[in-house]
Amino acid sequence: MDRQLVVGLELGGAPPDVAGLAALGRRAEAAGLGFVTLADATAGPGTARLDPVAAAAFLSAHTEAIGLVPMVHTAHAEPFHVSNQLSSLDLGSRGRAGWLVGTEATPARAAAHAVRHVGDPRTLAAEAADVVDAARRLWDSWQDDAIVADETTGRFLDADRVHHVDFESRTFGIRGPALLPRPPQGQVPVVAPEGVLPAELVDVEIVRGDGLRTGAPRVVAEIEIGQAGAGAAAELVDALTRLVGVVDGVRLLPTDVDRDLALLAAEVLPALPLRRPAPGETLRDLFALPRPAGRYAS
Template identity: 45%
Template structure:
């Protein structure tokens, strides 16, 4: 692991009001975060999905990457892949996907599918779902769309491909109904204990202390590794420790306290990981402190790096644009 500058991601509760999410996204973008991830529940009746909320955020921003947390435990991978490809088109190449996992039995009833039981079954659904999505994103070659009004040709059918996927619980033939994403492949993030590392662009790892994060990061084998870090910062009204007193322990690295203490912790993580996904206790309170007292210091000392405007998420993460697996010529 090199000692290059950290990329910074921040998690926002996707169940917030859309306008609140948009305001938080704009604040995160202005602060200099590279990526915003949106977590949400699929079990709230009448609520629009995480990808649709991410599209709303993408329309409100211009630089920050946007990655909804989406599980394919029960959702159809064909539809998920189409939604994420559309998000990448809408955001002009700023889309990511945090691969979630749905272990609540009631979710199976919502989707009308049998309950997936046990860690092995859940991991199988995640791995198959990512495989299907990635194959579908490649099922259109980059130059499959012709748009020739003069010849009345709009698609080159020879550059559309069946993926012919057969898993343990379903089969998908394809091709996709959405052209290949601008990034070639949407950036895929996930926990390598739940999604095979070779399916991920970014591994999200946790650990109770810096030493355990360093140990896990060293053996991950993914292109990039981000540490999960829960944050509750001191504010003018209360201390971070008081604010986080009732926060459950998820086994993640945690900082409760001053902004300067967080700056030192992130400096310690530099060289151990490529980036950090911050989980603020409050989108309002903690984002304000992060924007004013933490990120400016990190950028001044070059501990972290700002994203480039008008660049794709892959570019800002230092990830190459993948070659299309089905391409027979050119540089798809």
């Protein structure tokens, strides 16, 4: 276990205005945070808010090194769309994308996908595994060297290096390769709460508290930042220090994003042995996850 800690912060409750979001992203990166997650957040009446993937794409243009991990739900999802969204984010961010898997299913979400029934927990769990599995297969459907781009012959693509994915589940079917080349990271890292997915589909598993070592390659503890008060920073430093060498990182859930980020930058992060992101590194590099070989490569 590394004696450094990768620290992330949830920004899903950030202000809906893009200027405020950009400022938070820059502050988070300057403070030494390794990644930010962007879960769904409900906007007030008459207030527009970027969806998590769009927010992450926006942040990629205003940051250089920090990992960007938006939540994408699997309930009623189309793996083609999910894989394309995250491949595009990985390309635009130069390998800093991750996928925070969400499995919430509500009547409103079902209606938005023209689905009549929300689904029972067992069906939703199976669907989550199928969507992630299919997306991973689609990312591998283009070999890394599929694009030839030979000007002398006018040949752009080697069709023998693009593979069809035939995948059938209870809720969707896939025939054919992805629409985009393989992402820069090969596979966008899948980040999921403990127990949501089979371990072989997860790169980084989120556990509550210090948790236990799971079957996932990397483990991140989820910690809520309490109300500000005397000794709050010292208590948080103590809690996070105890996690060094126990887990690979932490995901902090703020009470107030602006206030808590200021506290982290000034009093908490400087006291920790941080694994900081560096320009040119990928999210996989940050977590010391190897870039996987494509499953269809000869």
